Amino acid sequence: EILMTQSPATLSVSPGERAALSCRASQTVGSKLAWFQQKPGQAPRLLIYEASTRATAIPVRFSGSGSGTEFTLTISNLQSEDFAVYYCQQYDGWPPYTFGQGTKLEIK
Amino acid sequence: QVQLVESGGGVVQSGRSLRLSCAASGFTFSQYGMHWVRQAPGRGLEWLSVMSYDGDNEFYADSVKGRFTIFRDNSKNTLYLQMNSLRGEDTAVYYCAKDADNSGLYYLDYWGQGTLVTVSS
Numbered sequence: 001e002i003l004m005t006q007s008p009a010t011l012s013v014s015p016g017e018r019a020a021l022s023c024r025a026s027q028t029v030g031s032k033l034a035w036f037q038q039k040p041g042q043a044p045r046l047l048i049y050e051a052s053t054r055a056t057a058i059p060v061r062f063s064g065s066g067s068g069t070e071f072t073l074t075i076s077n078l079q080s081e082d083f084a085v086y087y088c089q090q091y092d093g094w095p096p097y098t099f100g101q102g103t104k105l106e107i108k
Numbered sequence: 109q110v111q112l113v114e115s116g117g118g119v120v121q122s123g124r125s126l127r128l129s130c131a132a133s134g135f136t137f138s139q140y141g142m143h144w145v146r147q148a149p150g151r152g153l154e155w156l157s158v159m160s161y162d163g164d165n166e167f168y169a170d171s172v173k174g175r176f177t178i179f180r181d182n183s184k185n186t187l188y189l190q191m192n193s194l195r196g197e198d199t200a201v202y203y204c205a206k207d208a209d210n211s212g213l214y215y216l217d218y219w220g221q222g223t224l225v226t227v228s229s
Contacts, residue, residue: 095167096170
């Protein structure tokens with residue numbers, strides 16, 4: 001089973017600034033990496049797939065990068081609605097398709 | 109638009125069984141793989157299971173293998189999760205999610221709102 005590790009656990013950033021969230025895989029997953037956003041009481045929402053492709057209707061301030069074992073979700077010009085918990089998930093090869101433990105993005 | 113509505117959650121005693129349903133609409137259900145994911149209170153997301161579009165392939169997380177069974181009825185546009193021998197650690201919100209591909213081996217592009225399962229001792 002591939003272990004996904006996200007860092008930091010909590011990130012404090014001011015509105016208008018940029019946030020960089022990290023996700024590391026215990027073995028290579030190529031570009032088979034997705035990012036999700038979850039707000040309190042809501043279901044997760046797909047932001048990024050294939051490591052760097054924005055999902056439908058996702059603002060351009062969200063960008064994904066990386067391949068292999070190291071990935072980054074960057075959110076530029078943070079808006080109030082961006083403060084949430086973010087999860088990465090790998091879907092390389094056969095299941096299980098493991099999630100990271102999440103990064104909480106909070107207002108500084 | 110894609111809509112996934114889970115049902116069947118509730119309070120159940122440890123050791124008993126429960127069946128969850130996920131009613132799908134807004135897309136051709138029979139052409140896509142479908143997943144179950146859960147989230148324990150205050151915790152992160154845990155992938156549980158996936159079934160291919162035709163029901164021929166299914167996979168499970170080790171934590172539920174042998175206790176949970178995923179299946180689907182394409183004539184009813186519904187995905188199911190049969191949960192047996194429930195334990196306290198199975199207490200969670202259970203989400204169904206659509207795969208972007210028919211195989212079920214791709215990313216999850218749409219999620220339902222979830223149904224809460226509470227296992228009591």
